[in-house]
Amino acid sequence: MIPAQFDYTRASSLDEAISLLSNGDGGAKLLAGGHSLIPLMKLRLSEPESLIDIGRIPELRGIREREGKIGIGAGTTHHEVETSDLLREKAPVVADCAGEIGDPQVRNRGTVGGSLAHADPAADYPAVMLAIDAEVHLKGPNGWRSVKASDFFQDMFTVDMAEDEVIVSVQFDPIQAASYAKLKQRASHYAIVGVAAALGVENGLIQWARVGVTGATGYAVRLPEVEEQLTGQQPEQAAIDAAAGVAGNSLEDVNSDLHASEEYRRAMVKVFTRRALEGAVARL
Numbered sequence: 001m002i003p004a005q006f007d008y009t010r011a012s013s014l015d016e017a018i019s020l021l022s023n024g025d026g027g028a029k030l031l032a033g034g035h036s037l038i039p040l041m042k043l044r045l046s047e048p049e050s051l052i053d054i055g056r057i058p059e060l061r062g063i064r065e066r067e068g069k070i071g072i073g074a075g076t077t078h079h080e081v082e083t084s085d086l087l088r089e090k091a092p093v094v095a096d097c098a099g100e101i102g103d104p105q106v107r108n109r110g111t112v113g114g115s116l117a118h119a120d121p122a123a124d125y126p127a128v129m130l131a132i133d134a135e136v137h138l139k140g141p142n143g144w145r146s147v148k149a150s151d152f153f154q155d156m157f158t159v160d161m162a163e164d165e166v167i168v169s170v171q172f173d174p175i176q177a178a179s180y181a182k183l184k185q186r187a188s189h190y191a192i193v194g195v196a197a198a199l200g201v202e203n204g205l206i207q208w209a210r211v212g213v214t215g216a217t218g219y220a221v222r223l224p225e226v227e228e229q230l231t232g233q234q235p236e237q238a239a240i241d242a243a244a245g246v247a248g249n250s251l252e253d254v255n256s257d258l259h260a261s262e263e264y265r266r267a268m269v270k271v272f273t274r275r276a277l278e279g280a281v282a283r284l
Contacts, residue, residue: 074113
């Protein structure tokens with residue numbers, strides 16, 4: 001199909017993009033890689049009056065470490081995340097996750113910020129951002145603000161982001177003991193179920209655990225029953241099996257569609273929680 005008519009503007013700076021959004025009266029949309037927005041426009045599920053291209057704003061690109069935190073610019077492509085030496089060394093789960101997204105064409109055009117803002121129920125990044133306790137940094141006409149990933153994802157295609165705000169970056173602590181495992185839909189590579197797990201271990205015991213799941217419900221959520229089951233346990237197979245056994249017990253409104261029934265997804269949440277936890281423990 002052919003998109004509805006729209007105006008196009010390329011922003012040269014972050015402040016210009018925010019100004020254009022503010023003047024758009026809700027009818028403007030940001031365009032970065034376009035892999036989420038353009039298909040919706042072609043189907044006329046989204047009909048913005050104007051597109052603001054932010055794909056060439058330098059301050060939205062790059063991966064860097066500052067004051068012990070890792071930051072990824074919102075305009076950074078999945079391929080850049082996947083191949084980052086810094087992430088491979090300091091937070092390999094993020095690079096692994098990026099490598100699971102779509103195909104090479106998608107990874108070379110799609111961006112971190114676009115994926116997070118779109119918040120597809122089957123997207124990969126949200127589960128990982130929950131597990132690594134990332135912060136999403138946004139800027140709008142009223143200045144900067146930071147939102148924890150656990151608060152950012154609110155419902156299907158719904159995030160804590162105003163119409164005139166721009167995702168600038170995501171920030172998180174370096175993390176080794178974390179892993180992402182997913183059952184992917186073979187054609188699209190979207191997650192039928194994807195689970196990310198991160199562990200904090202001291203003195204031979206798990207001090208904290210964060211486990212995020214995507215694909216199972218309308219938006220990515222944590223699995224508190226798994227986290228509670230693991231806390232205080234030794235990072236051994238028996239603890240992993242026990243935690244995986246309760247995985248998904250807290251989930252409501254589990255998805256059921258042509259790719260997988262609710263019953264199958266619930267079973268796969270347990271399977272891929274076990275795999276994610278085993279991967280996290282292997283990195284200790």
